[in-house]
Amino acid sequence: MNRRAPFKIAAAAAIATAVTLLSWAGLSANVLFGTQLRLSDALFPSNTVDTRIVIVAIDQRSIDEIGQWPWDRTKHAQLIDDLSAAGASAIGYDVSFLVPSTKAASDATLAGAIREAGSVVLASNAHFTGKPADILRATGLDSPLAVFRTGAAAVSHANVFPDTDGVVRVLPPVIESPDGTLLPSMSFALAEIATGQAGQPITTKPDGFQVGGLFVPTGPAHLMNIDYVPETAFPIYSAIDVLSGAVPPDAFRGKIVLVGATALGLGDQLPTPIDKANRQSGVEVHADALNTMLTGNYLFAEGEGSTLFWVFVLAFALALAVAFLPIVASLVIGLAIFAGYFAFAIRWFGSGHVVNMVYPPLGVILAYFTGLALKYLTEVRERQYVTNVFGRYLAKDVVQEVLSSPQAAVATLKGVSRPLGVLFADLRGFTAASEKATPPEVVAALNVYLEAMTRAVVEERGTIDKFMGDCVMAFWGAPRPDPDYAVRAVRAAMRMQDYIDEAMDGGPASALKVKGCGVGVSAGEAVVGNIGSHERLDYTAIGDTVNTASRLCGVAGQGEIVVTEECARFLNEEFRLFELPPLSVKGKSLPLRVFQVLRPGQEPKVFVEGEVIDLTEEKGHFEPVPAPPKVAGYAPVEPVAASSSTIDAPRD
Numbered sequence: 001m002n003r004r005a006p007f008k009i010a011a012a013a014a015i016a017t018a019v020t021l022l023s024w025a026g027l028s029a030n031v032l033f034g035t036q037l038r039l040s041d042a043l044f045p046s047n048t049v050d051t052r053i054v055i056v057a058i059d060q061r062s063i064d065e066i067g068q069w070p071w072d073r074t075k076h077a078q079l080i081d082d083l084s085a086a087g088a089s090a091i092g093y094d095v096s097f098l099v100p101s102t103k104a105a106s107d108a109t110l111a112g113a114i115r116e117a118g119s120v121v122l123a124s125n126a127h128f129t130g131k132p133a134d135i136l137r138a139t140g141l142d143s144p145l146a147v148f149r150t151g152a153a154a155v156s157h158a159n160v161f162p163d164t165d166g167v168v169r170v171l172p173p174v175i176e177s178p179d180g181t182l183l184p185s186m187s188f189a190l191a192e193i194a195t196g197q198a199g200q201p202i203t204t205k206p207d208g209f210q211v212g213g214l215f216v217p218t219g220p221a222h223l224m225n226i227d228y229v230p231e232t233a234f235p236i237y238s239a240i241d242v243l244s245g246a247v248p249p250d251a252f253r254g255k256i257v258l259v260g261a262t263a264l265g266l267g268d269q270l271p272t273p274i275d276k277a278n279r280q281s282g283v284e285v286h287a288d289a290l291n292t293m294l295t296g297n298y299l300f301a302e303g304e305g306s307t308l309f310w311v312f313v314l315a316f317a318l319a320l321a322v323a324f325l326p327i328v329a330s331l332v333i334g335l336a337i338f339a340g341y342f343a344f345a346i347r348w349f350g351s352g353h354v355v356n357m358v359y360p361p362l363g364v365i366l367a368y369f370t371g372l373a374l375k376y377l378t379e380v381r382e383r384q385y386v387t388n389v390f391g392r393y394l395a396k397d398v399v400q401e402v403l404s405s406p407q408a409a410v411a412t413l414k415g416v417s418r419p420l421g422v423l424f425a426d427l428r429g430f431t432a433a434s435e436k437a438t439p440p441e442v443v444a445a446l447n448v449y450l451e452a453m454t455r456a457v458v459e460e461r462g463t464i465d466k467f468m469g470d471c472v473m474a475f476w477g478a479p480r481p482d483p484d485y486a487v488r489a490v491r492a493a494m495r496m497q498d499y500i501d502e503a504m505d506g507g508p509a510s511a512l513k514v515k516g517c518g519v520g521v522s523a524g525e526a527v528v529g530n531i532g533s534h535e536r537l538d539y540t541a542i543g544d545t546v547n548t549a550s551r552l553c554g555v556a557g558q559g560e561i562v563v564t565e566e567c568a569r570f571l572n573e574e575f576r577l578f579e580l581p582p583l584s585v586k587g588k589s590l591p592l593r594v595f596q597v598l599r600p601g602q603e604p605k606v607f608v609e610g611e612v613i614d615l616t617e618e619k620g621h622f623e624p625v626p627a628p629p630k631v632a633g634y635a636p637v638e639p640v641a642a643s644s645s646t647i648d649a650p651r652d
Helices: 005-028 033-041 060-066 073-085 104-117 186-194 239-243 282-295 304-324 327-349 359-390 396-404 406-413 430-435 439-459 485-505 544-555
Strands: 053-058 090-094 120-127 140-142 154-157 168-171 174-176 182-184 203-205 208-211 214-217 236-238 256-261 269-272 275-281 416-428 463-468 471-476 516-532 537-542 561-564 576-579 594-598 606-608 630-632
Touching: 005 304, 005 359, 053 060, 053 239, 053 282, 060 239, 073 090, 073 104, 073 239, 073 256, 090 186, 090 282, 104 120, 120 186, 154 182, 154 186, 168 269, 168 282, 182 186, 186 208, 186 214, 186 256, 186 282, 236 239, 256 282, 269 282, 275 282, 304 327, 304 359, 327 359, 416 439, 416 485, 416 544, 430 439, 439 463, 439 471, 439 485, 463 537, 471 485, 471 544, 485 516, 485 561, 485 594, 516 544, 537 544, 544 561
Parallel strands: 053 236, 053 256, 090 120, 090 256, 120 154, 516 561
Antiparallel strands: 120 140, 174 182, 203 208, 208 214, 269 275, 416 471, 416 516, 463 471, 516 537, 561 594, 576 594, 606 630
């Protein structure tokens, strides 16, 4: 059957494979790439901070006190002088000095301050057109004036590259200038100075850039993921406070100072993963990029292969859980896998790995619902199969009720003692008739007769226990309890007699000249359940009630129905009963009080004084009748109902 473990494992593997292939297609087409970016943004900020980084902000308060932007370049010169005098080890100046000012003296003053400091990194602005190449190549470059470049420690680019959603997550550490030279970013140039690698040539590697002993890994795209830290991680001093001497004396000693605009009116605000609404200034982005290089806390997006591996593993694990466990348990496991993966993603992010947070969780969801759908379909198929097979032994509505309440059914199948109505029916004259017929005729006729017997049992919602040649055993009251078990058993016996008579009148069964059918019915406690060995089980009923029904069947003549006194107690005026002579059976010290259920138009069984119907010890025999030579029945003469005084009232 489909429920075997190998099938479940194979189905789980197939589900995981299908989910993995879908994920591969989505990854290849960059589907949900923006969602991945937004989810990974939630992992920021990082807590690894280089304490040497300080920001001097050209903020609104500085503009209000110094005057309208752009300032006279002597103010920039004074700011550089003050920072250099305070012991700054490097100064990154994120302000473009692209054209001469109206005051040549101011330009000369600024050039002198830059030259005198010897550690100032100036910013240029590159222009790009077309699709980015392996290493970004600028088609145009706005550089600081030559008078400023000659005294600077380095000239850098201040470009950042927002993603499709406008958020700045990456920065090119190095670009190629229009003349073919390599131009570092401001953060890279400052990192060269901070690590003592300034002045050495930049070497391009397949997965990053090398300057002396400093290597900045970028991956094949040559873009560095910025590891953003909290906005309050770097000390920020207002430019006016620096110029007015309101900053502590050692605030810049040995520090790497980045100077840049933070005032909203200057337009240097960028959305970042940690502040998409209010945005961060460009100088803060450069500070985060520099911090990434100095701390070595680089971020790398997991490759497609790693992502697909996790998709398969998680989907396979959950598909197995759905296949082998109850729905609630598999749901709990699914939620645990879901939460566990995000916990893993957060922890792994701290090690510099940005795992895909879309496709593995999405694969878990798809695997869960696909597994549920497959489980439902296979269980429906199996349920239908069980219904069809079991329906040959039980009424269809009984089968449905058993399947709808499997816990109760399982308890019954384990074996319990409960009140049952048990029926045995046996064809009369079958052995003699079959000796004169061919095997195909015997089989064809027997199938018709057994079909008639089975039909009667199923119509009265009974359970077919077994077929024994031309004999049928059935019972009522299990696997579903039925308070009318005795009444239904007798009704089935009457239907059975009618159907047997119909079968004898024509068709393939009529060729086999059987005499009719004898039916015995008893009611009482019996053990019902799966009985047998580990190799073979049989859902059956055993006990004295079953044995008695078999004995009654043995003494019932063709077209007759014999029931026990216990069974007769449950019958109402619907049935005509006639008491028979006491029945002696094996294992009973006293004769049984038994009754014949008369069908419409049927006369009671006739006995002759001293006559013994059957002397077979296994089946029992009626006691001789001490009465006139020919009597119609034993007593009373008229048929009586179960409520008559002839039958004792049911005992508590």
